[in-house]
Amino acid sequence: MSSAAAQGLGPGEVAASSGADLASSTLAAKISVTPSGGGVAFEGVTVAYKGNTVLSDFTLTVRPGEIMAVIGPSGSGKTTVLRAIAGFVRPVSGRLCAGGRDVTDLPPRARGIGMVVQNYALFPHMRVADNVAFGLRARRAPEHTVRAEVEAALSMVGMSSFASRYPRELSGGQQQRVAIARALAIRPELLLLDEPLSALDAQIRQSMLEELARLHRSLPALTVLYVTHDQTEALTLADRIAILRDGKLVALGPSRELYQRPPNRFAAEFLGRANLLSVILDTPEAGEDNATVRFGATQLRARARAGIAASTSCLLCIRPHDLSLTAREPGANSLAARVREVRWKGELHDIALEAEGQALRLTTAPLRRPPEPGTMLSLYFSAADATLIPES
Ligand SMILES: Nc1ncnc2c1ncn2[C@@H]1O[C@H](COP(=O)(O)OP(=O)(O)OP(=O)(O)O)[C@@H](O)[C@H]1O
């Protein structure tokens, strides 16, 4: 039982008043929280607005304590996923479970999962402590409990000394920490985060990411559904990543595996830069890294993938940093390429090349003597870093 429930607090939405009350802060975070039995399941969930399907047959299980990132381009249905589990939009079909219970037909307040829906930012007319207390007071928690929980939540995000400030007296990153404290104050088991860092600049985003990771280590039972369109945030923070495209789940897997072995072109390109070479699969059989493919006249070894038949054309995905100018291992793949352009980017050299009429990109630690455009080079890569992807 959650501490909120233990205190006899009814479930309910903290409806955060009207939009006009909301801070016109730069933060674009929406954070909602539900205390429940941890994990979440979407089973064949379809959501439509005025007959227009925006989430289609969506199936996803988030394990208790897991951080699941939901990523995808703008309009792909990410917020809709959160709205569905939060109960703010009713699926036209499918089932939603939270904490092991079917909550599909329950309105938000009756789901028994006590929900806090937070809005873009903090209430500007309330001090930090009152902002954080909001969900507890809405649940009519006794004032001594409110004080203790607010203190605990603020301390979790390192904001204890800011309790009496107004949101306008805080930096963007500090406001964001308070928003997270506000979500955590009711001791949720499920935290829904919708683009929580999108309004922060790159450096603060990085440190907030580290803080979120630390926070999760201190609350290992907290299940997190983290919506972002930033693949770096997802890769840094999430145990697993679900990729949405046009309302459909197109890829799902442990973050690292999805990055290293994307199942399709969309996932490969969405999760980072990728060289996608057109190749013909010769032999798919004989062990993990032993598929052979033809790239023009060059034969290469790659990781096999079920479902691609011999002699068919497919794509070979190699991340730019997995290509190198020297062989890193005996028997590495090699191919000849001509240098097109060399760009120095401080931490790395980014080299554009062409091989067999196809464009390639290689990134490497800065070179003392970068190659000249027009030079022919040998590029090397391991079969383990070359993933086959179906062409379509
Ligand atoms: N209340 C609504 N009425 C009608 N259409 C809506 C409504 N809310 C969202 N949509 C549509 O549903 C689709 C998915 O929207 P959603 O907000 O889930 O996307 P998103 O992936 O969160 O995008 P973003 O990255 O821009 O936040 C979009 O095409 C959007 O226009």
Ligand SMILES: [Mg+2]
């Ligand atoms: Mg959204």
